[in-house]
Amino acid sequence: MSKIVVLTGSPREKGNSFAMTEAFIKAAEEKGHSVTRFDTDKLTVGPCHACETCYKTGEACSFADDFNAIAPAVLDADVIVFSTPVYWYSIPAQLKSVLDKMYSFCVAGKDIAGKGCAVLACCEEDDMTVLDGVRVPIERSAALMGWHMVGEVLVPGVLNVGDIDKTDGVAQAAALAAKI
Ligand SMILES: Cc1cc2nc3c(=O)[nH]c(=O)nc-3n(C[C@H](O)[C@H](O)[C@H](O)COP(=O)(O)O)c2cc1C
16 A cells, blocks of 8 residues: 655635545545645745755755655655646645755655656646646656656636536546556
């Protein structure tokens, strides 16, 4: 059974990406996987300062914040799942700060290769290319870290809370758990 870390990017607790997150976690736990979830909007993670003193204090980041709780869970995980809306054709700042601080793994030469990675993402516009702003940086970051993509659920055309229920996004998110 796998250890899964889920990193969410939305502040909306009843929102579209959280609905997918919850369906994925429920299905994954039913399969016997263990899931640790970090809602980055509820945490404090500052930007990467590129000081390159990562792990020199013993902690991942010398600018102590909640990334130092996320980092050990990510290092210990078999699969990392990013679940997020698109904000301005990109990753929301709160989740992007977590991704930026994963630079610490590279600076410190951590053995991070071989993990799985997945994406759950949604956006308002009915245009799959809008989701590229989330999909492409996560795919490329995963590739750089030696992670393989296990699946993606990309749902355009959802704006308001509940819109995800007009799509098959929640069912797809649950089905993603079967790929792990
Ligand atoms: C600050 C902000 C920026 C957004 N930028 C975009 C965007 O660039 N393109 C888009 O299609 N939707 C955009 N949206 C809409 C969200 O992606 C959409 O409402 C999504 O369903 C929200 O997911 P959530 O309910 O999980 O928070 C934006 C929403 C917010 C709050």
